[in-house]
Amino acid sequence: MSTIRPPQQERSEGRSGPTVGPGAPVDPVRWPDVARVPRAPVRGRAARLLAEHAFARLPIRVRTPAGPLPSGGGPEAPLLDLHRPADFYARLGAAGLIGFGESRMAGDWSSPEPVRLLTVLAEHYSDLVPRPLLPLRHAVLPRRSGRDDNTRDGARRNIRHHYDRSNELFALFLDATMTYSAALFDDGSGAAGGRAAQAGPAELAEAQRRKIDRLLDRTRVGEGTRVLEIGTGWGELAVRAARRGAQVTSVTLSAEQRAWAAQRALRAGVADRTDIRLCDYRQVTGSYDAVLSVEMIEAVGERYWPVYATALDRLTAPGGRVGLQAITMEDSLMRASRGSYTWMHKYIFPGGLIPSVPAIEEQLRTRTALRITDRHAFGGDYAETLRIWRASFEAADAQVAELGFDPVFRTMWSFYLAYCEAGFRAGMIDVEQITMERD
Structure with missing residues (x-):
């Protein structure tokens, strides 16, 4: 198995997980836009004015080396600790939310409770910039180019x-x-009770199996079912479907995942009923009783939504079912942000776009014979899933470092998990299982 090994750097620990400490070196080859503070005096001053205007109204606390800034939060409000305010404002002014994330990676700011802080910012997202200035965002902030297009x-x-x-x-x-x-901690039947908030890795594994079994149940996967999985992951769904007696074809573009999933099927004794392929979904042929795709549509990109929807329709046998699990966002927010180039695109998921449910419905209605038969939203469960992931990641900081991942990467990954958790807690994004049948 291959491992990318970024250059090692000094490590500094903060209360909010792995952190690049003030003055710690940042590799300019691996992280050019983190190592370099942009020269943006005008935009930096504008960002300072806008940020301080927002701080004064937000229910947070803001601390700088020179002392606290006026803010709208009391003593229990989440803290934004600005270690290098000038660099923070320069990055924010030059690149907006990309600069906000890069400033975290550089160690310009931190928070002992990053999810609480980011949740407040997400809940007040539409109020961060004065309304008369909103039209200027598209003129001054980064926009998508074709370099990350999902050809x-x-x-x-x-x-x-x-x-x-x-x-x-x-x-x-x-x-x-x-x-x-x-994961699905409670499928609505009360099976999980109220354990999600206290869950750890063992409970998370149980909740992941519950999520997969719900999707297999809704698509009636059983003995002799021909199953196609678009997006293999590390093989849990393929193995569980094969154990039900299904014949499973699973496709992925990740060589690392394919190798892991194939070995997993072999160890589980279902290698004869699983075919794990390194293959683009657009190249798949055949006809299947159930087509399953878990959190794959977010990586497809808006330009290829019609291709993806057409593939679901083409690959599903008459009377067959489709089980789709998708992260979603509110339709107006999706349409407003569809052309934006974000920190998430730059560092985590290039080329992606989270769809709205109306956008999915439009693709199904105009390009397929698929009709929705069941929907189940469980965004709160995703927030808990992310909470456990981040706790496990930060607890494994020394082991992540031993793999060769430097403090900038570790800070970035922790921020990514906190950022996503906050999005679900604020209700900006949701996740749904959507079951369909082909007429």
């Missing part, structure tokens, strides 16, 4: 950017099932 070559490159960092890295913070998507 067949581009999709392989984008998937490898995230998933082929090394299986060992993901094994350090995922649960025993190696499932990298929202």
Whole structure:
């Protein structure tokens, strides 16, 4: 198994997980835009005015080396600790939310409770910039280009950017099932009770199996079912479907995941009923009784939504079912942000776009014979899933460092998990299982 090994750097620990300490070196080759503070005096001053205006109204606390700034939060409010205010404002002014994330990676700011802080910012997202200035965002902030487009070559490159960092890295913070998507702590039947808030890795593994079994149940996967999985992950769904007696074809663009999933099927004794392929979903042929795709549509990109929807329809046999698990966002927010180039695109998931439910419905209605038969939203469960992932990741900081991942990467990954958790807690994003049948 290959492992990307970024250059080693000094390490500094903070209360909010792995942190690049003030003055710590940042490798300019690996992290050019983190190592370099942009020269943006005008934008930096504008960012300072806008940020301090927002701080004064937000229910947070802001602390600088010179003392606290006026803010709208009391003593129990989440803290934004500005270690290097000038650098923070310069990055924020030059690149907006990309600069906000890079400033965290550089150690310009931190928080002992990053999820609480980011949740407040997400809940007040529409109020951070004065309304008369909102039209200027599209003129001054980064916009998407075609370099991350999900052509067949581009999709392989984008998937490898995230998933082929090394299986060992993901094994350090995922649960025993190696499932990298929202778990289902309570399916609505009361089976999980109120345990989600106290859950740890063992309970998370149980909740991941519950999530997968719900999708298999809704698509009636059983003995003799021909199953196609688009997006293999590390193989838990394929193995569980095969154990039900299904014949499973699973496709992925990640060589690391394919190797892991194939070995897993072999160890589980279902290798004869699983075919794990390194293959683009656009190249798959055949007809299947059930087509399953868990948190794959977010990586497809808006330009290829019609291709993806058409593929679901083409590959599903008449009377067959489709089980889709998708992260979603509110439709107006999706349409407002669809052209933006974000920190998440730059560092975590190139080329992606979270769809809205109306956008999914539109693709199904105009391009397929699929009709929705069941929907189940469980965004709160995703927040808990992310909480456990981040706790496990930060607890494994020494092991992540031993794999060769430097403090900037470790700070970035912890911020990514906190950022996503805050999005679900604030209700900016949700996750749904959507079941469909083909007429």
